[in-house]
Amino acid sequence: MLKTVKPVIYDYHSLETVTDALCRRYKGVITKQSIGKTISGRNISMLKIGSAKETVLYSAAIHGNEGITATILLKFIEDICESISKRQELSGIDIKNMLKSRSYIFVPLSNPDGCEIVLKGERAEVENIDRIKSLCSGNFSIWKANANGVD
Numbered sequence: 766m767l768k769t770v771k772p773v774i775y776d777y778h779s780l781e782t783v784t785d786a787l788c789r790r791y792k793g794v795i796t797k798q799s800i801g802k803t804i805s806g807r808n809i810s811m812l813k814i815g816s817a818k819e820t821v822l823y824s825a826a827i828h829g830n831e832g833i834t835a836t837i838l839l840k841f842i843e844d845i846c847e848s849i850s851k852r853q854e855l856s857g858i859d860i861k862n863m864l865k866s867r868s869y870i871f872v873p874l875s876n877p878d879g880c881e882i883v884l885k886g887e888r889a890e891v892e893n894i895d896r897i898k899s900l901c902s903g904n905f906s907i908w909k910a911n912a913n914g915v916d
Contacts, residue, residue, distance in 0.1 A: 770839040774832040776884050777807055777877045783839060784810055784873065791846035800872070804912050805891045807877040812842060814849070815868030824872040828909040828916070829879025838873045845869070878912035 769786050773779075788797045799808040823841075825834035848855035849864075874880060881889040882897060886905040891897065891912040901908050910916040 768843060770836065770843045772836065772840075774836060774884065775839075775874075777874065777881050780835060780839075780874050780877075781808070781810065784812060787812070787839070787843060787846065791850055794846050794849050795842070803876075803878045805878045805881075807881075809872065809875065809877060812871040812873070813868060814842075814845060814871075815864040817864065817866055817868045819867040820870055821867055822870045822872070824875050826873065826877075826880050827875045829876055829883045829911070830907060830909055831876075832880045832883060835873045835880070838871060842871055842873070876911050879908060879910055882908045882912065 769790055770783060775783060784797055788795055794814060796813050798811055798813075800811045801809045803809065823838055825838040826832055827834075844855055845860055847853075848860050852861065854860070878889075878891055882891060882894075883905055887894055887898065889905075893912065893914075897908065897912070897914065898905070900914060
């Protein structure tokens with residue numbers, strides 16, 4: 766089966782597109798909702814599998830320069846959804862059985878503004894990009910904080 770998640774570092778818009786595609790592909794298995802917005806107006810999206818009261822949280826890309834962790838988490842989410850839809854174990858674990866006792870929440874891009882700054886530098890759509898450029902001496906690849914400079 767063709768995979769939805771590709772081995773790339775996703776920018777904000779691409780990540781939103783791929784999470785929407787996962788929800789369409791695995792409708793009834795996974796849902797998506799916004800749990801907040803960044804100072805730049807980007808949604809912070811949450812994906813959920815299961816409906817049990819006990820919940821496990823997975824969060825990725827907390828720091829701006831950790832975009833690869835979002836891709837890894839998306840791959841994990843896709844593997845879980847595929848194992849559920851095919852009624853197969855994942856690494857020897859019966860995921861469908863696990864969902865009887867717990868649900869799973871995933872926040873693949875916890876710091877969308879910070880990741881955009883790292884990926885797009887001066888082209889990142891954030892208000893105070895000149896201040897950020899000064900703080901990181903123009904080396905956007907080392908930026909860890911959000912658009913407010915909070916790490």
